[in-house]
Amino acid sequence: MAETNISSDDYTVCINETLTDDELRAILARLQSEKDKDVFALVCKRWLQLQSSERKKLCMRASPLYLRRLAARFSRLIELDLSQSASRSFYPGVTDSDLAIVASLGYLRVLNLQNCKGVTDGGMILLGNGLPSLQALDVSYCRKLTDRGLTAIAKGCHSLKSLHLTGCKFVTDGLLEALSKNCSHLEELGLQGCITVTNSGLSVLVDKCRHIRFLDVNKCSKIGDVGVLQVALCCSSSLKTLKLLDCYEVGDESMFSLAKSCKNLETLVIGGCRYISDESIISLALACNCSLKKVRMDCCPNISDSSVSCILSHCKNLEALDIGCCHEISDVAFRGLERGGVESSLKVLKANNCNRITVSGIAVLLEFCKSLEYLDVRSCPNVSKAGCDQAGLQFPECCKVNFAGSLLEMDTLVD
Amino acid sequence: MAELVGPRLYSCYNCRNHVALHDDVISKAFQGKSSRAFLFAHAMNIVIGPKEDRQLVTGLHTVADIYCCDCREVLGWKYERAFEVSQKYKEGKYILEKSKIVKENW
Numbered sequence A: 001m002a003e004t005n006i007s008s009d010d011y012t013v014c015i016n017e018t019l020t021d022d023e024l025r026a027i028l029a030r031l032q033s034e035k036d037k038d039v040f041a042l043v044c045k046r047w048l049q050l051q052s053s054e055r056k057k058l059c060m061r062a063s064p065l066y067l068r069r070l071a072a073r074f075s076r077l078i079e080l081d082l083s084q085s086a087s088r089s090f091y092p093g094v095t096d097s098d099l100a101i102v103a104s105l106g107y108l109r110v111l112n113l114q115n116c117k118g119v120t121d122g123g124m125i126l127l128g129n130g131l132p133s134l135q136a137l138d139v140s141y142c143r144k145l146t147d148r149g150l151t152a153i154a155k156g157c158h159s160l161k162s163l164h165l166t167g168c169k170f171v172t173d174g175l176l177e178a179l180s181k182n183c184s185h186l187e188e189l190g191l192q193g194c195i196t197v198t199n200s201g202l203s204v205l206v207d208k209c210r211h212i213r214f215l216d217v218n219k220c221s222k223i224g225d226v227g228v229l230q231v232a233l234c235c236s237s238s239l240k241t242l243k244l245l246d247c248y249e250v251g252d253e254s255m256f257s258l259a260k261s262c263k264n265l266e267t268l269v270i271g272g273c274r275y276i277s278d279e280s281i282i283s284l285a286l287a288c289n290c291s292l293k294k295v296r297m298d299c300c301p302n303i304s305d306s307s308v309s310c311i312l313s314h315c316k317n318l319e320a321l322d323i324g325c326c327h328e329i330s331d332v333a334f335r336g337l338e339r340g341g342v343e344s345s346l347k348v349l350k351a352n353n354c355n356r357i358t359v360s361g362i363a364v365l366l367e368f369c370k371s372l373e374y375l376d377v378r379s380c381p382n383v384s385k386a387g388c389d390q391a392g393l394q395f396p397e398c399c400k401v402n403f404a405g406s407l408l409e410m411d412t413l414v415d
Numbered sequence B: 001m002a003e004l005v006g007p008r009l010y011s012c013y014n015c016r017n018h019v020a021l022h023d024d025v026i027s028k029a030f031q032g033k034s035s036r037a038f039l040f041a042h043a044m045n046i047v048i049g050p051k052e053d054r055q056l057v058t059g060l061h062t063v064a065d066i067y068c069c070d071c072r073e074v075l076g077w078k079y080e081r082a083f084e085v086s087q088k089y090k091e092g093k094y095i096l097e098k099s100k101i102v103k104e105n106w
Helices: A021-029 A034-040 A045-054 A064-073 A096-102 A121-130 A147-156 A173-182 A199-208 A225-234 A252-261 A278-287 A305-314 A331-340 A359-368 A385-390 B085-090
Strands: A057-059 A079-081 A110-112 A136-138 A162-164 A188-190 A214-216 A241-243 A267-269 A294-296 A320-322 A348-350 A374-376 A400-402 B009-012 B018-021 B025-031 B036-040 B046-056 B059-068 B074-082 B094-097 B101-104
Touching: A021 A045, A034 A045, A064 A096, A096 A121, A121 A147, A147 A173, A173 A199, A199 A225, A225 A252, A252 A278, A278 A305, A305 A320, A305 A331, A331 A359, A359 A385, B018 B094, B018 B101, B046 B074, B059 B085, B074 B085
Parallel strands: A057 A079, A079 A110, A110 A136, A136 A162, A162 A188, A188 A214, A214 A241, A241 A267, A267 A294, A294 A320, A320 A348, A348 A374, A374 A400
Antiparallel strands: B009 B018, B009 B101, B025 B036, B036 B094, B046 B059, B059 B074, B074 B094
């Protein structure tokens, strides 16, 4: 049998065998679209394994069996979104045994479990033990959770920066103490509806957690001036968002302390804080005139024209203002825009139920707020569509006006 | 045929669309527009209408009518915001009128 000479021209190189894993990863990193990355995974098992190990982010609603397979495939996941919808579902949803699988993803930094109503403290303990790099956790509306499970998270995840616990009504000051001891890098804390937390817990928290920039204690009715004062003092340079909806024990003292210490405040929610009055709001508007962007102060019966006028004339970067149900406010408030002189950057104004605002006030508003996108004048007896048309008011082109209630509600612009 | 035991449901009286669970009942002692009404923590398969300010027996409230998502019948309303402190507990909860809902298989 004749020997066949394999010349160098005939020698075939299999490129797949020649390319190393690192080179393939470099190629994968240059692929821009998700579709291309998915197609990359279809070439062969080796390329599939490389693509899977590079995958950082996953968002899914999966059964336990599928979750196990996905966790095995995407072992280097950094972000995982398992959030569910708010509606009742008859399927168990995410359970503690699923969290046991999630806890095996040791590189995980961001975990979203919003509305996973079935999870309990047991699941949290598993996560706390298994995810030391965890930086962001959202367990909003996981109503079964208590201090026991969440403390385990605090103790296990020292790098925690963001924690959202909206609706977790069993959370107490005990958790705030655990966060204070273990998570000094905390930047965002959402405690909306955690009704048992008190001023004492808040004070203990901010004593060590001095970098908080987002604090939401909406509907935590036990929080008052004492707690807010501590927050203002300890997180003075970092605080950007403070939400105190329906915290009726928060009064003028809190506003004065914010004015004194928190010069970077951008978003303030004090809706329903019925004892706050003009003087303190004026001092806050003057102190944070460059930083304030969104202010929600609906249902504050002691707020009148002087403070609103001051906000409108001094806060140059104001984007959204909610003064609904503030019955003392009238057209005089808009004079602040005239005094300011310059065009305002206001995009959203909610003034529903303001009996004393008339079409004349709206006219002044439109003169200075050319960027207005949404105006809510629902239940204002002296502002109607007919009245505005009669007065010849020209609304900016992109502006939506809510005269009598519409399905297109823009709630979240002033949170 | 084995009897299926499931959660106790309420449906729209008009089209039998499932709208609420009995487990979510908070109170049965409410007054609707024309008849008795129940306060629910949650309602499903409904469409929430525009917000309105109404002066109810208990004070000023911002409410939004709720409609069956299939047949668009008004079944009750949702409390969006309460002006009075004592009424804040109702925020985010739903009123379904007794005359507009039926028990489903129980």
